[in-house]
C-alpha cells in the first residue's frame with residue numbers, strides 16, 4: 001500500500017476541520033464486497049474520501065475527526081490468526097495509522113460507543129452508496145435506513161468537494177501515471193485491432209496492458225463498433241473493415257487515481273471520406289473546447305462552445321440548418337450530442353460523484369439544466385486552477401432517437417431529416433483527454449496520444 005507522506009494527510013484534515021468548523025466528522029471506509037457467494041469478492045476498492053484524508057487502502061476501517069475535542073481516531077481491527085492464515089500478516093493498525101499521522105486507533109466495535117457519547121454533538125456523515133454502510137449508519141446513529149441519504153451533511157460534502165477539486169502537484173503526478181497507463185492501453189488497441197477480431201479480444205489486450213503496468217481498470221471499458229451506444233458494455237461484435245472502433249477506457253494507478261481516454265479509429269487502415277468528415281467536426285469541437293479552458297470560465301460555457309462547433313460542422317454537411325445560436329440554445333444539436341462535454345477526474349473517474357453532482361458540478365447560483373443534452377452535463381460551474389477535467393465531445397447517430405424526433409417533427413427548423421437518413425447506420429465518434437487547469441489556461445495530462453486523422457491513420461498502418 002502506497003501513501004503520500006503523513007504531512008499531506010495531516011494538512012488535508014486540518015483544512016477540512018477549518019472548513020466544517022465544528023462537530024464530529026464520521027468517515028466510513030469500504031468492506032470487501034461479495035459477488036456470488038460470501039468469500040468470492042469483487043476486487044476491493046476503498047472509499048475515495050477515506051483514501052483522500054486517511055490514505056489507508058484496506059477494508060474494515062472507519063475514522064472520526066472530532067473537531068470540538070480536536071481528536072482524530074481510526075477504528076479497525078488487527079487481523080486474527082485465522083485471517084492471517086488466509087490473507088497473510090499486515091502491519092498492526094497502530095503502525096498504519098501512525099504512517100498517516102493518526103495517533104489513536106481503537107477496535108471497530110468501539111465506534112458505536114463513541115457515537116453514542118457524542119450524541120449531543122453534530123455528527124456529519126457523507127451520503128453512502130453501498131448498502132452495508134447505509135445499514136451501519138442506521139444502526140449507529142439510530143435513524144431508519146430510508147432517512148440516511150437525506151441526513152448526509154451538506155457542510156461536510158461542500159467542504160470535501162472544495163478540497164478534493166483542487167489537485168496538488170503530488171496528485172497531478174499520480175494522475176499522470178494513471179493517464180500514461182491509459183495511453184499505453186489505447187496504443188495497444190490502436191496497433192492491434194484487426195478485421196475479424198472480437199471486441200472482447202481487444203478488451204483482454206487493454207485490460208492485460210493495465211494489469212501488466214501495475215494498474216487496474218478505472219471503470220468498465222467501452223470497446224465497441226457501435227459507438228453510438230453511449231455506455232455500451234457489450235463486447236461480442238466482430239470487427240469489420242468499414243466500421244470504426246470506439247474505445248473509452250482508462251486505468252487506475254496504484255494510488256487509485258484515475259485515467260480516462262477515448263479514441264475512435266477505423267477497423268481498416270483508413271477512415272472513409274464520410275467518417276473523416278464527422279471525425280474532423282468532433283476534433284474541431286475538442287480543440288475549441290481545450291482552447292477555452294482557463295480559470296474563471298464556466299464549464300457549461302465550454303460545453304456550449306463545443307456544441308456550437310459541432311453544429312457548425314453539421315450545418316456544413318447539410319445535416320443541420322438555420323440559425324445556429326438558436327439551435328444550440330434550444331438543444332437541437334443534442335440529437336447528435338446527447339451527453340455532457342466532460343467531468344472532473346481524480347480519485348474517481350467521475351470525481352466525487354458519490355457526493356452529489358449538484359455540489360461537485362454546480363453551485364447555489366448555477367443549477368443544472370433540465371434540457372435534453374444539458375441535463376447530462378455533470379460539470380457546469382466555473383473552473384479553478386488545479387481542477388482536472390475531461391474533454392470528450394462526440395457525434396452519435398442513434399436510429400431510435402432520430403426516428404422519435406422525426407416523428408414528433410422536433411426541431412425540424414434546425415435539422416435536415418432527409419439528409420440525416422443517409423447517416424442512420426454511421427455509428428458514433430468520440431475523442432477524450434484530460435486536462436489540468438493552470439494559471440492561464442490548461443495542460444494535457446499524460447503523454448500525448450495520436451488524435452488527429454493523419455496520425456490515427458498512420459498508427460493504423462495506412
Ligand SMILES: [Mn+2]
Pocket residue numbers: 260343390392432
Ligand atoms: Mn470520461
